Amino acid sequence: MSVTLKTIMGKMRVLSGQSFFVRDEVLLNALGRKIAAYATDAAHVERMIDAWVSRTTEMLRIADVASLAAESVQGGASTLPEPCSACAQYGGSFVIREMDGGSAGRCDCMRGLALRTMDSARARNGLKHSEVA
Numbered sequence: 001m002s003v004t005l006k007t008i009m010g011k012m013r014v015l016s017g018q019s020f021f022v023r024d025e026v027l028l029n030a031l032g033r034k035i036a037a038y039a040t041d042a043a044h045v046e047r048m049i050d051a052w053v054s055r056t057t058e059m060l061r062i063a064d065v066a067s068l069a070a071e072s073v074q075g076g077a078s079t080l081p082e083p084c085s086a087c088a089q090y091g092g093s094f095v096i097r098e099m100d101g102g103s104a105g106r107c108d109c110m111r112g113l114a115l116r117t118m119d120s121a122r123a124r125n126g127l128k129h130s131e132v133a
């Protein structure tokens, strides 16, 4: 993983003055590990925390981390970039590459890049049991 739990815990502790902040170390560690599993880099963690605190005054729930990570995967916007002309004809999720025998893959535009980042975050999450904080 590209962001350490220590980094994430440090960023979350910035919020410790907020009334909603939970001081339960077990819960905080579980949240931090979940964020680490989805975050692509430190900036992504910051966008996740920004998106969370700008939307709610409640403590982040572990169940919400995945969707928070997906929507803040790229900077600046809370949604995926618009599909380009190539991937728009396939619903914006993928393109068919003729040279690979017609296999489907992520596009090379910003939207495809964001989707690829989400793919790898999910893949990392599947492997997270091997890493220990």
Ligand SMILES: [Zn+2]
Pocket: 083, 084, 085, 086, 087, 088, 107, 108, 109, 110, 111, 112
């Ligand atoms: Zn595209």
